[in-house]
Amino acid sequence: MTNAPREIEDLIELMSKLPGLGPRSARRAVLYLIRKRGLLLAPLADAMHAVAVSARECVTCGNVSTSEVCEICTSEKRATGELCVVEDVADLWAMERAGVFKGRYHVLGGTLSALDAVGPEELRIPKLVSRVADEGIGEVILALNATIDGQTTAHYIAEELEDRCTVTSLAQGVPIGGELDYLDDGTITAALKARKRL
Amino acid sequence: MTNAPREIEDLIELMSKLPGLGPRSARRAVLYLIRKRGLLLAPLADAMHAVAVSARECVTCGNVSTSEVCEICTSEKRATGELCVVEDVADLWAMERAGVFKGRYHVLGGTLSALDAVGPEELRIPKLVSRVADEGIGEVILALNATIDGQTTAHYIAEELEDRCTVTSLAQGVPIGGELDYLDDGTITAALKARKRL
Numbered sequence: 355m356t357n358a359p360r361e362i363e364d365l366i367e368l369m370s371k372l373p374g375l376g377p378r379s380a381r382r383a384v385l386y387l388i389r390k391r392g393l394l395l396a397p398l399a400d401a402m403h404a405v406a407v408s409a410r411e412c413v414t415c416g417n418v419s420t421s422e423v424c425e426i427c428t429s430e431k432r433a434t435g436e437l438c439v440v441e442d443v444a445d446l447w448a449m450e451r452a453g454v455f456k457g458r459y460h461v462l463g464g465t466l467s468a469l470d471a472v473g474p475e476e477l478r479i480p481k482l483v484s485r486v487a488d489e490g491i492g493e494v495i496l497a498l499n500a501t502i503d504g505q506t507t508a509h510y511i512a513e514e515l516e517d518r519c520t521v522t523s524l525a526q527g528v529p530i531g532g533e534l535d536y537l538d539d540g541t542i543t544a545a546l547k548a549r550k551r552l
Numbered sequence: 553m554t555n556a557p558r559e560i561e562d563l564i565e566l567m568s569k570l571p572g573l574g575p576r577s578a579r580r581a582v583l584y585l586i587r588k589r590g591l592l593l594a595p596l597a598d599a600m601h602a603v604a605v606s607a608r609e610c611v612t613c614g615n616v617s618t619s620e621v622c623e624i625c626t627s628e629k630r631a632t633g634e635l636c637v638v639e640d641v642a643d644l645w646a647m648e649r650a651g652v653f654k655g656r657y658h659v660l661g662g663t664l665s666a667l668d669a670v671g672p673e674e675l676r677i678p679k680l681v682s683r684v685a686d687e688g689i690g691e692v693i694l695a696l697n698a699t700i701d702g703q704t705t706a707h708y709i710a711e712e713l714e715d716r717c718t719v720t721s722l723a724q725g726v727p728i729g730g731e732l733d734y735l736d737d738g739t740i741t742a743a744l745k746a747r748k749r750l
Contacts, residue, residue, distance in 0.1 A: 357648045359618040361606055365599040371592060373584050374577045378733075383570045385641055387600070388607045388616055394569060395607075399600035401563040402585070406594040408559055409586045418586055420557040443583055450555045535576075 362388070414485070416461030416478050418443050426458055433457045435492045439482065439511065441465055441499055445534040449497060452542035457495075460485065465503035466510055479511065486518050495549055496523040499533045512552040522549040560586070612683070614659035614676050616641050624656055631655045633690045637680065637709065639663055639697060643732040647695060650740035655693075658683065663701035664708055677709065684716050693747055694721040697731045710750040720747040 358366075362384060370380035387395040411417070412424035419425070426432060436457030440446045446459050462477040474480065485491065494515055498504035512521045524545040528537070537545075556564070560582060568578035585593040609615070610622035617623070624630060634655030638644045644657050660675040672678065683689065692713055696702035710719045722743040732740070 357624060358616060358645065359606070359623065361599070361602045361618055362616060365596075365603050368592065368596045368599050372581045374573065374581065379572045381642065381645060383572065384603075385616070386571050388603065391604050391607055394566065395600055396604040398563075398566045399597050399604055401559070401566050402593055402597035402600065404559045405563050405582075405586065406589050406597055408557070409589055409593075418556060418560060418583070420559055425557065426555060444579065447556065447579065 412461075415459050416443075416463055416481075417446055417459060431456075435490060436495065437482070437485065437489075437491050437493070438495045438497050440497050440534070441504065441507075445497065445499070448535045448537065448542065452539040452546070454543045454546050455495075460494075462498075462507070465498065465501070465507040467503050474510070474514075477507075479514065482511065483514055483518070486515060491519050493520045493522060495546070496521065496552070497534065497546075498523070500528045500531060501533070508552070521552050523552055524549055610659075613657050614641075614661055614679075615644055615657060629654075632687060634693065635680070635683065635687075635689050635691075636693045636695050638695050638732070639702065639705075643695065643697070646733045646735065646740065650737040650744070652741045652744050653693075658692075660696075660705070663696065663699075663705040665701050672708070672712075675705075677712065680709065681712055681716070684713060689717050691718040691720060693744070694719065694750070695732065695744075696721070698727065698729060699731070706750070719750050721750055722747055 366377070366380050366384050369375055369383055370377045372380070375383065387398070408420040410419055410422070412419040412422075412427055414423050414427045417424040417426060433456050437460050438449060438455050438457060439460045439462060440449065441462050441464060443461060446461055449455050449459070460478065460482050462479065464472055464477055466472055466474065466477065486494065494511070496508045496511060498508045508523055515521050528534070528541070528545050534542070564575070564578050564582050567573055567581055568575045573581065585596070606618040608617055608620070610617040610625055612621050612625045615622040615624060631654050635658050636647060636653050636655060637658045637660060638647065639660050639662060641659055644659055647653050647657070658676065658680050660677065662670055662675055664670055664672065664675065684692065692709070694706045694709060696706045706721055713719050
């Protein structure tokens, strides 16, 4: 389409599949990368290769990891007995940026959705229930997005865990319809501190 | 910052240096890549590596290439005797997408700019002058952006080549202040057809 060499056309094609990049911005990004091929393109290729061969899901919590069990699950500094349940890894990262939660996580991998036929088995909900028993969890903090699907999922989990542990949820500060990954750290901190029993 | 493994942090850091991506969109892109690590991340790493080792500047025209002289300069289908002068490779690609120009190119690598201390030697202008003589060029078509710097550069080149060949420039259709890479193909075609002697 641009009569560029095949290697460059291929790279543009792949780059344009990234979220947030279209064909034009992919072409601009590729030209930028070619200009900085020593400083940026080669290191980026190496970094992608390193992640491609090492990235996997933590078997315990579902976080992205480079080992079978992620760094948070194996860290001795993390409090046991408290689990923070998030929809996806971007939300886990948002919690970590706020830096206020010192326990461990459980990544659901989405929300319950009748429309998309996502039931508890498609998420990591059975694993959550077994972790609560196995790890002696006293409190499960639901940090789900304040969307319909997120809150439906929160209520489902609260019922599942009703007699097994305390279930709380982020309360104050999460705006209706808002998503966790877009919140500022202060709001996340306030919401965690004001969590309330479901 | 996200407590992700170092390999993933490194990749986010490098991705956020791409034009059009900030820290948040880099994080989202990396999570997307990890989810599609087989289908997209590994091929993208390979494609970047291939470009990193093979990309170079065409010694004749300054186009990006994977060989010493680019495919357009070596193509026998391309008319000799006509040179289209563009500021950068993105503009060359825009001309190629329009598909109306059948000659060869000369990529300046920027525009003259007193403010940024860019003189004729920083661009590929001396090389352009020697090509006109060596290749027996009859017409040089200036396809520079309709910005102040672009038009200053066009007038400088027109004076340099005055007695050596015909110098024309894209005329009709290039909007004042507009940049070539953002034009639709029809406008570029109209501008090429209505080129006028400087």
